[in-house]
Amino acid sequence: MTELIASFSYSPVLVALSVVVAVQAGYVGISLALLIPGAFANRRRLLIAGSAMTLAVGIWSMHFIGMLAITTSVAIAYAVLPTLLSFLICSLVIGVAIYLASLRSQRLLVIAAVLMGIGITTMHYVGMTAVHSVYHLTHDPAYVLASIMIAIAASGLALWLAFSADRRPPLLLCAVVFGCAVSGMHYMAMAGTALQPAVAEAANTESLMSRDMLAAIVSVVACSISAVFMLALIPTQAKDASSETASHAVPSVxxxxxxxxxxxxxxxxxxxxxxxxxxxxxxxxxxxxxxxxxxxxxxxxxxxxxxxxxxxxxxxxxxxxxxxxxxxxxxxxxxxxxxxxxxxxxxxxxxxxxxxxxxxxxxxxxxxxxxxxxxxxxxxxxxxxxxxxxxxxxxxxxxxxxxxxxxxxxxxxxxxxxxxxxxx
CATH class of the missing domain: 2.40.50.1020 (LytTr DNA-binding domain)
Known part of the structure; x- marks a missing residue:
């Protein structure tokens, strides 16, 4: 690590916010994934899309807020194209992983976990290239490998809980473990990242919006998307038992x-x-x-x-x-x-x-x-x-x-x- 890493610091509030966003995404995403095996036709496709989109938005938002939490001597500016490309990678890879895992094959579950973990890691490092206008980045291979392992483990945990666990712990506990694992992947990768100011440092581009405001907006958007999918796709559990009993009777034909x-x-x-x-x-x-x-x-x-x-x-x-x-x-x-x-x-x-x-x-x-x-x-x-x-x-x-x-x-x-x- 260089002496620039020593000046690395994080906003505790934004770090905590990034973890909360990852936890809520895990809660809604796993809730929707649990409904996939028993769903059919269009509803099955909607649940796969809803689970994948919720997890993708939450994971990407967690990483983005984690970057906004960084305090450096030179303000960080983000290029639009790598930032959007990182989100596209995250959405596509998680969508494929959720679909493969929904087929409920142990072999496909392992493939899905590896694919999802590598996709999350790729999303992180592609997103990091968005700061190259201000900083050049170098990554410690040991930390890169550790971040990949954490991402695969977090992905495997989420998919196993959703599709293969016979006895799973409470959903909230699953979401907390998943959110902490995804956040741990990000901060593990950042621990092995060295920032070297670019020649254009003197320009010291300032964002038109404060990082706290931008983080709040990203959090609200991520939580809103999760809420929309949850309200639209998770059916109400309140049923009239008498109506179910009556509907069980088969009419004459x-x-x-x-x-x-x-x-x-x-x-x-x-x-x-x-x-x-x-x-x-x-x-x-x-x-x-x-x-x-x-x-x-x-x-x-x-x-x-x-x-x-x-x-x-x-x-x-x-x-x-x-x-x-x-x-x-x-x-x-x-x-x-x-x-x-x-x-x-x-x-x-x-x-x-x-x-x-x-x-x-x-x-x-x-x-x-x-x-x-x-x-x-x-x-x-x-x-x-x-x-x-x-x-x-x-x-x-x-x-x-x-x-x-x-x-x-x-x-x-x-x-x-x-x-x-x-x-x-």
């Missing part, structure tokens, strides 16, 4: 006799999840059916077929290959382990036609296939079901159905175990 006869047959049970579906393309005869047509029985296998649509084409999917069903407003999606496929039937129609013993309706908007259920985890007053599929997904269980569903799942597991023993 046409072709009740056919539905009852199909319900009476038990689908084959085993403990091994079935292979992902080979979706059958609808024939010309099938194309004449509409959304109100009943589920078609596959006479060769005895399995039910549900109509679905993908890329503008209509298909049928076997009930054995359905992992879960989700109702989103006026649309219904069937999840096959990899994709969310649009189904023209309502969730009530699907519930009436699928065997209830295999496909319980655990929430007014969700049906699950018991063969894919790994575990039930407590989530406040309600619960969350984790599904064993290539793209890991969780599904909410309503408070009114939680106790009964635990019993149903236990009975199902016991039944499959006894059948496996008798078969062997």
């Amino acid at each position: 046409p072709d009740a006799v056919a539905a009852d006869s199909l319900r009476s047959g038990n689908l084959p049970l085993d403990t091994t999840p079935p292979p992902l579906p080979a979706i059958r393309v609808m024939t010309d005869t099938d194309q004449t059916s509409d959304a109100t047509s009943p589920v078609v029985p596959n006479l060769s296998t005895g399995a039910l077929l549900l109509p679905i649509e993908k890329n503008g084409k209509r298909f049928h999917i076997s009930a054995d290959d359905i992992v879960s069903v989700h109702s989103n407003a006026h649309y219904t999606y069937v999840f096959n382990g990899r994709d969310d496929l649009f189904c023209p039937l309502s969730i009530s129609d699907i519930a009436a036609r699928l065997p209830e013993a295999m496909f319980p309706r655990i929430h007014r908007s969700y049906i699950v296939n018991l063969r894919f259920v790994v575990r039930i985890k407590k989530a406040g007053d309600s619960g969350v079901v984790e599904l064993d599929t290539p793209i890991r997904r969780t599904v909410p269980v309503s408070r009114a159905r939680l106790t009964a569903f635990r019993s149903e799942l236990a009975a199902f597991k016991a039944s499959t175990s006894s059948e496996s023993e008798s078969a062997s």
Whole structure:
């Protein structure tokens, strides 16, 4: 370090403000990320974008406020292009990392953590080039490596808490740890940075706005963006239990006799999840059916077929290959382990036609296939079901159905175990 580093000093107030901004970004970003595995279609994309943008804005704002906290003998001026480029890098890299982590693969989670950590570090050092009009910078390689390690660790912590932790600590504690880690990365990198005044030092460019005012504006903007995403994307937890119980009742549907006869047959049970579906393309005869047509029985296998649509084409999917069903407003999606496929039937129609013993309706908007259920985890007053599929997904269980569903799942597991023993 040079003697110029000895004149380095920080405003304690702005340092504390930078940490607070990082903590609030971590709180909102992780809150949104926790909702991604159970979301579908447009809402899933919005949650990924909201989580990534909240984290990116918060992390970038923390670094910018951390730079504003520096007091030097020569006032620091910032070039616009590197400053904006650093924010763009941060937004893109964190967006990709959140998407990869949302696929709930351990390998992709590690890749996402490394990518996110390197992206945060790159954002920092690209942003630092914005001061080259006043200072030339040199960086100690040991501190650079330490800052990269801290950034990767902080990223891995946030992604693991959001997507893989079976038992996570309170969300506020997670946010505090994440915020302190991100802040620690910045100040570790700055500890290894030497500032050498440029030749144009005599110009001593002064900012048109005081650093305290600029830091306050950046903080307010960052917190406002987080608040907008939180209010828009995090659903209210206050639900009328009676309405959920009532909505669980399945209304009568046409072709009740056919539905009852199909319900009476038990689908084959085993403990091994079935292979992902080979979706059958609808024939010309099938194309004449509409959304109100009943589920078609596959006479060769005895399995039910549900109509679905993908890329503008209509298909049928076997009930054995359905992992879960989700109702989103006026649309219904069937999840096959990899994709969310649009189904023209309502969730009530699907519930009436699928065997209830295999496909319980655990929430007014969700049906699950018991063969894919790994575990039930407590989530406040309600619960969350984790599904064993290539793209890991969780599904909410309503408070009114939680106790009964635990019993149903236990009975199902016991039944499959006894059948496996008798078969062997």
